[in-house]
Amino acid sequence: MIRTKILGTGSYLPEKVMTNDDWAKLVDTTDEWITSRTGIKERHFAAPGQATSDLVVEAAQKAFVDAGVDKDEIDIIIVGTVGADNAYPSTGNWVQKKLGMKTIPSFDISAACSSFLYGLILGDSLIKSGVAKTILVSSAEIMSRIINREDRNTCVLFGDGAGAAVLRASGGEEGILSTYWGADGNLGDLLIQPAGGSAMPASRETVDNKMHTVHMKGNEVFKHAVLRMQEAAVNAVKRANLTSKDIDLFIPHQANFRIIEATIKRAKIPLEKTYISIDKTANMSGATIPVALDWARREGRIKPGDNVLTSAFGAGFTWAGLVIKF
Numbered sequence: 508m509i510r511t512k513i514l515g516t517g518s519y520l521p522e523k524v525m526t527n528d529d530w531a532k533l534v535d536t537t538d539e540w541i542t543s544r545t546g547i548k549e550r551h552f553a554a555p556g557q558a559t560s561d562l563v564v565e566a567a568q569k570a571f572v573d574a575g576v577d578k579d580e581i582d583i584i585i586v587g588t589v590g591a592d593n594a595y596p597s598t599g600n601w602v603q604k605k606l607g608m609k610t611i612p613s614f615d616i617s618a619a620c621s622s623f624l625y626g627l628i629l630g631d632s633l634i635k636s637g638v639a640k641t642i643l644v645s646s647a648e649i650m651s652r653i654i655n656r657e658d659r660n661t662c663v664l665f666g667d668g669a670g671a672a673v674l675r676a677s678g679g680e681e682g683i684l685s686t687y688w689g690a691d692g693n694l695g696d697l698l699i700q701p702a703g704g705s706a707m708p709a710s711r712e713t714v715d716n717k718m719h720t721v722h723m724k725g726n727e728v729f730k731h732a733v734l735r736m737q738e739a740a741v742n743a744v745k746r747a748n749l750t751s752k753d754i755d756l757f758i759p760h761q762a763n764f765r766i767i768e769a770t771i772k773r774a775k776i777p778l779e780k781t782y783i784s785i786d787k788t789a790n791m792s793g794a795t796i797p798v799a800l801d802w803a804r805r806e807g808r809i810k811p812g813d814n815v816l817t818s819a820f821g822a823g824f825t826w827a828g829l830v831i832k833f
């Protein structure tokens with residue numbers, strides 16, 4: 508039986524750190540409010556001139572070294588992002604160019620905060636169906652370019668970064684054991700960047716009205732996030748024929764520490780087995796989970812044979828969960 512193994516991971520955060528106190532100098536907020544309501548202490552912001560593909564390139568190079576693969580062994584590039592370099596070509600195409608890779612298929616997927624897990628599920632099926640042997644799956648976001656810096660309800664919640672994983676077909680026990688995903692377009696308006704696409708093309712008015720930034724009904728999103736993150740986690744565990752007791756580490760999407768707390772309570776996973784990185788990164792949308800996964804591996808939180816559960820929720824709404832044996 509073919510399994511999809513995670514051969515290596517890499518991550519990258521831009522150098523500039525933006526603390527809660529830095530935000531408090533710009534909008535009516537405090538470190539105390541942000542920390543107690545979200546768990547966030549700081550986030551990283553990309554430098555002017557850095558594009559999303561530049562972040563992917565950094566993360567991918569580290570993933571290649573970690574996996575022990577040459578870039579020419581990669582068969583497909585998948586990048587999950589809501590902030591592509593351009594409307595087109597895809598960020599994946601720019602990554603291929605910047606890394607000097609072969610003319611392999613390279614493309615983006617759009618599933619917001621769930622995009623890395625959507626990418627893993629897609630990569631898993633491409634490997635299992637024999638289309639590819641080795642795949643680069645990455646997610647990167649420069650949220651600092653699409654936040655409304657005058658809206659304290661949203662601007663403090665996000666950060667920039669990139670994570671990547673090299674997937675490879677394997678005959679062993681390790682690899683992706685189960686997947687679960689879903690979406691509900693009926694709730695798309697609750698978390699949306701309204702302008703810049705065909706529904707609302709860019710105009711002087713859309714720019715003046717800050718329609719190219721994150722618009723979110725935070726309370727509503729919170730409730731759905733808890734329900735769907737839990738649903739994805741519980742069903743991924745069930746589909747792997749495991750119970751929550753068999754999970755060695757849970758890597759949830761990090762949008763709000765209170766969402767994580769409510770999710771693990773419902774999914775019956777202790778906090779000690781839950782990886783927390785939101786304090787250092789804030790919500791980097793799809794990049795959050797691959798960065799946390801890379802850090803957890805490098806910190807020795809994931810040992811050979813461990814069952815790692817991950818689940819995400821994001822705009823769309825989208826959600827996904829996987830169990831991966833390392």
Ligand SMILES: CC(C)(COP(=O)(O)OP(=O)(O)OC[C@H]1O[C@@H](n2cnc3c(N)ncnc32)[C@H](O)[C@@H]1OP(=O)(O)O)[C@@H](O)C(=O)NCCC(=O)NCCS
Pocket residue numbers: 535536537540541544545620659660661663723725726728729732762763766790820821822
């Ligand atoms: C955004 C979020 C942190 C707000 O937390 P909350 O406890 O629900 O807070 P509320 O929205 O009820 O707002 C409470 C008050 O704090 C205020 N507030 C909002 N942001 C603030 C900030 N940065 N600093 C200080 N006060 C703030 C609000 O204006 C409101 O004031 P009011 O009562 O005078 O109107 C929370 O709803 C959340 O995390 N939602 C989900 C976000 C998310 O996960 N998005 C991505 C999905 S992947």
